[in-house]
Structures are given as structure tokens and as C-alpha cells.
Amino acid sequence: MIQKRLVGVVTAKDGWAVQSFGFGRYLPLGRPEILIENLGRWGADEILLQVIDKSRANAGPDMAMLERLGKLGLSTPLIYAGGIRSAAEAVAVVAAAADRVVVDALIRDNPSEVAKAGARLGNQALIGSLPLSLEDGEARWLDYRTGTSEPLTAEVLDLLASGTLSEALVIDWKHEGQPGGFDRALVAVLPQGVPVIAFGGLSEAAQLRQVLKAPQVAAVAVGNFLAYREHAIQELKADLFGVPLRPATYQRTNYA
Amino acid sequence: MTPRRTIGILDYGVGNHASVWRALHNLGYRCRVSAEPEVLDATDLLVLPGVGAFAAAMEALRRHDLVEYLRAQSRAGKPIVGLCLGMQLLADESLEHGLTTGLGLIPGQVVPFEQARWHIGWNSIEVVGDDPMFRPYDGQSMYFNHSYVFDAPSEYQACLARLDTSFPVGVRRGNLVGLQFHPEKSQAAGAGLLKNIVEGLCG
Numbered sequence: 001m002i003q004k005r006l007v008g009v010v011t012a013k014d015g016w017a018v019q020s021f022g023f024g025r026y027l028p029l030g031r032p033e034i035l036i037e038n039l040g041r042w043g044a045d046e047i048l049l050q051v052i053d054k055s056r057a058n059a060g061p062d063m064a065m066l067e068r069l070g071k072l073g074l075s076t077p078l079i080y081a082g083g084i085r086s087a088a089e090a091v092a093v094v095a096a097a098a099d100r101v102v103v104d105a106l107i108r109d110n111p112s113e114v115a116k117a118g119a120r121l122g123n124q125a126l127i128g129s130l131p132l133s134l135e136d137g138e139a140r141w142l143d144y145r146t147g148t149s150e151p152l153t154a155e156v157l158d159l160l161a162s163g164t165l166s167e168a169l170v171i172d173w174k175h176e177g178q179p180g181g182f183d184r185a186l187v188a189v190l191p192q193g194v195p196v197i198a199f200g201g202l203s204e205a206a207q208l209r210q211v212l213k214a215p216q217v218a219a220v221a222v223g224n225f226l227a228y229r230e231h232a233i234q235e236l237k238a239d240l241f242g243v244p245l246r247p248a249t250y251q252r253t254n255y256a
Numbered sequence: 257m258t259p260r261r262t263i264g265i266l267d268y269g270v271g272n273h274a275s276v277w278r279a280l281h282n283l284g285y286r287c288r289v290s291a292e293p294e295v296l297d298a299t300d301l302l303v304l305p306g307v308g309a310f311a312a313a314m315e316a317l318r319r320h321d322l323v324e325y326l327r328a329q330s331r332a333g334k335p336i337v338g339l340c341l342g343m344q345l346l347a348d349e350s351l352e353h354g355l356t357t358g359l360g361l362i363p364g365q366v367v368p369f370e371q372a373r374w375h376i377g378w379n380s381i382e383v384v385g386d387d388p389m390f391r392p393y394d395g396q397s398m399y400f401n402h403s404y405v406f407d408a409p410s411e412y413q414a415c416l417a418r419l420d421t422s423f424p425v426g427v428r429r430g431n432l433v434g435l436q437f438h439p440e441k442s443q444a445a446g447a448g449l450l451k452n453i454v455e456g457l458c459g
Contacts, residue, residue: 003378073278246378
């Protein structure tokens with residue numbers, strides 16, 4: 001049986017890993033490569049690296065960081081998000097280090113490039129980023145470049161329904177960094193059958209268990225709350241006994 | 257003392273080789289990443305990695321003059337391991353984005369996954385038979401990321417995964433092995449299986 005996933009998230013800004021609060025306040029944590037290596041060793045099911053300053057600056061993906069990560073030869077699947085402007089850049093990101101890519105601005109700016117990326121990489125490699133909030137019961141999709149929100153467009157819903165995007169990264173951006181903050185109602189705003197990676201304000205096992213109960217939630221992504229505890233992944237998995245997750249593992253370090 | 261084995265990782269411009277290289281390097285193997293026959297000839301085993309769409313990968317193999325090379329190496333009995341898309345390329349043909357001819361090294365067709373749109377994440381494998389390369393890893397979780405499957409005849413099926421029903425995720429025909437999952441991304445379980453396969457094929 002395919003298992004649900006616990007995704008460890010590393011957020012990077014200006015080349016440094018940061019702890020992020022509500023898409024607006026940041027505390028430095030250190031070098032992204034170190035945090036990513038740690039998450040792999042601690043048994044994360046996937047690792048999401050989100051580089052948050054690239055799209056705003058229209059600077060393209062952080063290829064230098066990806067090259068460094070490629071040299072690490074991670075044995076845990078890596079998802080990359082940040083700055084991808086074209087199918088060619090998505091392909092370059094995978095060639096450098098990533099197994100899957102998250103697109104956000106590209107969905108708004110050039111959906112045909114999303115389809116092209118799927119044809120090159122396989123649609124299973126593509127994830128759509130949806131920073132969402134609920135206002136008066138209506139889902140609003142944040143464009144973090146402008147700070148404005150709009151209803152989900154027919155284009156993005158079509159990309160999800162058609163399978164051009166394999167999963168939706170549903171981000172509760174208003175509650176990001178807030179313990180227990182994730183609003184489970186956000187999962188329900190997408191059409192049935194769209195697999196969801198839930199992210200933003202997910203911290204404690206009881207809350208993760210509730211979110212993972214939703215059939216369309218394929219994964220939960222946890223960032224800040226894994227940052228300071230070496231055994232946080234094992235502890236969370238132990239506390240989530242009975243949820244169809246891969247059992248906790250801990251890898252030995254190979255000094256080669 | 258066991259001689260240090262050399263692994264040839266085919267570099268044909270599809271996907272990244274760093275994780276495969278690192279996984280094999282950490283297992284103690286000497287690795288050569290190349291598309292040059294003279295480099296690949298001087299290795300004990302070839303690894304065919306791959307990410308992306310079948311047709312684009314076959315075109316890339318053709319562009320690097322590797323299609324006939326791989327067929328000749330297979331006929332000569334050289335061990336070859338295909339990973340993920342690399343496993344699918346071993347098949348006769350694929351239906352992904354139209355019909356595309358594959359390497360034709362293991363009979364069968366690559367077809368859309370019918371039980372779900374995708375097979376993404378960690379799933380346990382069920383080993384078929386008593387092949388000692390696979391048997392110790394029965395029940396272990398491996399990382400998958402694909403939407404097409406290699407519909408190989410049962411005689412070539414080495415391991416299966418299951419959603420509603422089982423489907424092949426590992427194939428073997430003599431010295432040819434294909435793995436639908438990513439052993440290089442499957443942490444300790446994947447590394448162990450990879451070592452068993454290299455030693456099993458080269459031993």
C-alpha cells in the first residue's frame with residue numbers, strides 16, 4: 001500500500017535557511033545544505049526546499065544551491081520550489097538535484113510552460129503551489145509577489161483536474177509558523193481526487209493525525225517545528241502510530 | 257579479497273546522476289559517468305538511470321549512439337541495471353505520449369498505470385520467488401514516482417508493489433535487472449538492495 005508522507009521543509013532566503021512566520025517574518029537557522037542533510041538522515045519521507053526570494057526578484061531557480069545539493073547525493077527524495085520561470089528551468093532543476101519541482105508563479109504567468117515541463121519530466125514530477133486563505137468562506141489564492149489574493153482560477157483548477165500537476169501544495173500562509181495553526185478547511189476547497197500536500201502551521205501529532213485522515217491528503221509538510229529537535233521526525237511518526245506512514249528510520253552517516 | 261568493482265553510469269542527458277553516483281560510491285564501488293563506449297566497456301556493470309518521458313529518453317539514447325551499444329552489451333551478457341525510467345526503457349515499447357519503441361531487452365510493454373493516476377511515495381515491495389538478490393528486501397519500503405508501469409510477463413517479474421492489486425516494479429532477465437523505484441532515493445533499504453543486485457550480478 002502506498003504510504004502517506006511526512007515531508008521536511010527547509011525555507012531559504014538570501015542563501016540561508018530561515019524560520020518563517022506568516023510569509024513575512026524570518027529568523028536565520030543556518031546553511032540549507034546542513035538542514036537538508038539532517039532531515040534525510042532523520043528519515044524524512046521527502047524534503048522540500050523552498051527558496052522564497054527568487055520569484056519575487058524574477059531571478060530563476062537557485063542553481064548554485066542545487067549544484068551544491070547535487071554533490072551531496074541525497075538518498076532522500078528532494079522537492080524544489082522557487083523561481084522556476086519555464087519548462088527549461090524545471091528540467092535544469094531536476095538535472096541538478098531535485099526529484100520533483102513546485103511551480104507557483106509559472107502557473108499564473110505561463111500555464112503552457114507547466115504543460116511543457118510535464119511532457120519533459122513526467123507530470124508526476126510537478127507540484128502546484130497554492131498559498132490559500134479562507135475569507136467569508138471563499139478560498140483566496142495569494143500571489144506573494146504582489147501580496148494580493150484572488151479566487152482560484154479556472155486555469156489552475158484545470159491543471160489540477162487534468163493531472164498536469166500531480167499534487168497541490170496547499171499552504172495555509174496566514175498560519176505558517178504558528179503551532180497548530182493549519183486550517184483543515186483549506187484541504188476541502190480543491191476538487192475531489194486532487195492529492196494534497198498540506199503545509200503551514202502543522203506541528204503536533206494530534207493535529208497531523210487529523211489532517212492525514214482526509215483521504216485526499218497524501219502528505220503533510222512540516223518546517224519550523226522540525227528545526228530544533230533531532231528526533232522530531234521519529235517522535236512524530238511514533239506518535240502517529242496507526243496512520244499509514246512509513247515507519248521511522250534513522251540513517252547512519254557514511255564518511256566516504 | 258573481493259575486487260573493487262567499477263560501475264558505469266550512463267550519461268545521456270536525462271535526469272541527474274549525482275544521487276546514483278553517491279549511492280554506489282558510498283557502497284564502495286568505483287563509478288564512471290559517461291556515454292563513451294570505451295569508458296563504459298571498462299566497467300563491470302552498467303546502470304541506466306532515467307527521469308522523465310519515455311520518448312524523450314529513447315531519443316536521447318539514440319543521440320548518444322547508446323541504443324545499439326546497450327543491445328550489444330546485453331547480448332554479450334554484461335550486467336545492466338535500469339532505474340525508474342531506465343527500467344521502462346528495457347521494454348519492447350511504451351504507450352507514453354504515443355507508441356515508442358524501447359530497447360527491447362526484456363519483453364513487455366510500458367502502459368498507463370490504471371489503478372491510480374500516479375504512484376508517488378513510499379510503498380513496500382513483494383518479492384516474487386527466491387531470487388537471493390531480492391529476497392532479503394521483501395516487505396521493505398522503497399520510493400516511487402511514476403505514472404506508467406512495465407507490464408512484463410510473469411516469468412520476468414522479480415518484485416511487485418500493490419495498491420488495489422499488485423503490479424510489477426522489479427524485473428529480471430538473466431543479467432538484466434530493472435527497478436521501477438529509486439533505490440538511490442530509498443535510504444538504507446534502497447542502498448542495501450542496490451548492493452545485493454550489484455554483487456548478485458557481478459558475483
